Amino acid sequence: MLESSVVQKVLGAALRSGGEWAEVFVEDRRTSRGRLDDGRIEDMSSMRDRGAGIRVVVGETTGFAHTADLSEDGLRTAAEAASAVARSGGGGVKEVALTQQSQPQINTVKVLPESVEKAAKVAILKRANDAARGAGGAITQVSAAYGDTRRRILVANSDGLLATDDQVRTNFNVVATASGDTGMQTGYNSTGFTVGWELFDDIDIEEFARVAAQRAITKLRARPAPSGPVPVVLAKGSGGVMFHEACGHGLEADAVQKNMTVYAGRKGEQVASPLVTLVDDGTMGPEWGSFSIDDEGRPATRNVLIENGVLTDYMYDFLRARKEGRPTSSGNGRRQAYDMLPMVRMTNTYVLAGEEDPDEILRQTPNGVYIAHLGGGQVNTATGDFVFGIEEAYLIENGAITEPIREANLIGNGPETLKNIDAVGNDFAMGSPGMCGKMGQSVPVGDGQPTLRVTALTVGGTAA
């Protein structure tokens, strides 16, 4: 993407006024999207962004600037702006020698999306529309969206690191609206992986669209959700987002070091039910949150965060690892784009399978709520209070799944919820692709879990 001799010169310029450490991050991103709505392909879009972000660190302070001008002059100007924080020191000339890092390739892309005709992408959207509309007379509206992104990055820093990655993601979703006597309801289905066009080799488009339609139709007869605390059973792959919110964010070292999480200072302590082992894993093949290197050039890593309920470690980016004298980050330094600073972010976060029969967990739950699919959520890491939306759920009555319930939020407290997990199934599935937002930046993340039960979560419904 850039000559390493140019990158070396830019790093040298960044350190000239006294910076202790400097980094150049170059990104070239192409995105293409297609959207069908109301029976018609209404939006075909292409987006291109290319630029470099430069960081200079002095003590605890980071200077940052970015540019879309990748000429040597453009980069040098950005380097000087970033190094303005280091004005005090006389650094003199610093030589940086770069060595290309070798790293494991996490995933191989078979068919680059840019090599696929737009007509083929359009055809998939139409097939999804036809199938969803064919799923039942109650379906009154359908939208379907396709997206692919190719993101090539180069990271180099004054420690001599030079690393590159070519990250491809492809995703697809369908939203169906059903109308009935009770008003309108929506049903959603989505998929996404760090793969190319071969994503569609493994998907039955028609069946995928019918699932979205069926979800909307089912909700037409949904009862109001209960109001108050109830036992909750999460189907496998339905709600890894709960762990992402309930504890994942609280285990990010930037929050820990600022003492703004309930998990600060609790390494080695029992923070969850002994049934819970939580892992964050950027190496997980084609999953949505995977990559070969993070946005600081660190190879993806599998990190055990909670083992049998005991807090084993936090997640780190470069700066947070440096502050604690750790030799490296945990491969969790990520950024949305070249024009933003990296910070500690999750990758694919999941709970390992346990030993119980999932059917038995359900049978032993006299009443409660069965979650088939959770939506997005958020957490206040300082208090541990979290919330997430229920997209598809059912009542459990006498140990069996009965009626569907309408959408509502589920709320709880992270540390309490982790302790209240009293059954973990021997099954496992990853969930839908997610976009995790933190301080204005959004990055792709994955989540997963086995079937499991929480003794009580508060459901925010309107039923008496």
Add this chain to the structure above:
Amino acid sequence: MSELLDIASKVAGWARDGEQVEAYVARSNSTAVRIFDAEIESLSSSQSEGIAVRVVHDGRLGFAYAGSLDTDVLEETLNEARDNAVFAEADEWVGLPEPDGVTPADINLWRDSLQSVPTERKIELALELEKKLRATDPRIMTVPVAAYSDGWAEEAIASSLGVSAWQRGTQCGLSTYCVAVENGDTQTGFGFSFGREHADLELDKAVSDAAARATRLLGATKPKSRRMPVILDPMVTDDFLSVIGYPLTGEALVKGRSLFANRVGESVGSPVVTLVSDPTDATSMAADPIDAEGLASRRVPLIDKGVLTGFVHNSYTARRAGTKSTGSAVRSLKTAPGVGCRAITLEPGTKSQAELMAELGEGVLVLSVSGLHSGVNPVSGDFSTGADGVMFRDGQPAEPVREFTISSTLQRMLGDVTAVGNDVEQLPSGLSMSVAIGDVSVSGE
């Protein structure tokens, strides 16, 4: 007039016969300072620019964006949009807007004074913000975020149909977030102040809001589950308005996703509800003289004393609904324009928040909500969010409460509004005030 408008006009001028071309060109510049523990944590300077092109050919729309204004990029982006249009499907209502002769409101969003503020002063303000917040209450243990940011943005829109618009604006702001601890209980609070220049900034208000929000909730418990009246704090009203806006858009209307379809002229809310989208109100931080298609912004009445009066439209939804654009196109640089309730707000009532409490007697004052976008379905109207706040009894504030949800439907909430407050607050997204709602499900214990 401006280099950006020249670029936009040049690209629009490349339209071929039978083709409509619109170029949206934007440039922005910003500085951000973050302080932690009396040290500069980061100092960022940012310059961005880019172009977004829409091409309409035979009723087909194509879109492309690029984060650069280099000449070869302009051509490449236009060609990419042209190519995308080939694969879209024809629609008789698709097309760019014709100039409609409406003159943009005379609103100046630009302040020269912001350009002359030295970086040292910006750092000083952020340092002062953190220092004052730490000193304001001994229960404040940590200030994880104390930040100053400012910047300017300039945009130009030109089309082959003769639209030509340009505008620019400045903005600056202070924002902070603190953690308060007492008797083993932890709570958090945020505070901010935004404006167009430094004279608008109220540092002390950002400090006192953050401290009050965090300390006011210390010792909070879960309330009992039951139905009760609630009062939404202005910030929460703003969240609520952000979701009620969708079914009032022409997009929801023409695509059969609006719960207000076919109800113009009917009562959809309590008689105290008068709702408008008004980006021409210069006192609002959401003020903007032009919309995302370059048409003049205008005041759009949505609900008048409980009666539905209309929808917001961009040029596409208006054409399809058989009406005229209300100048309500919205967009980011990287996406094609959509339609939205810009600067949506309620007409203020006559009572303060304390008077609203006195009137209702007993209920919960909701200070913040979470999970709004996962717990609210704007198509069905189902509404359920996490919340915290303060109970009130006999019209007086009582104990703080947390970790509960408030649930209803958008339709019912509009009908159950008993009063709108007069406590108008300037928020980054526009003007907002307290709202009293008579009957909502509260789920806690």
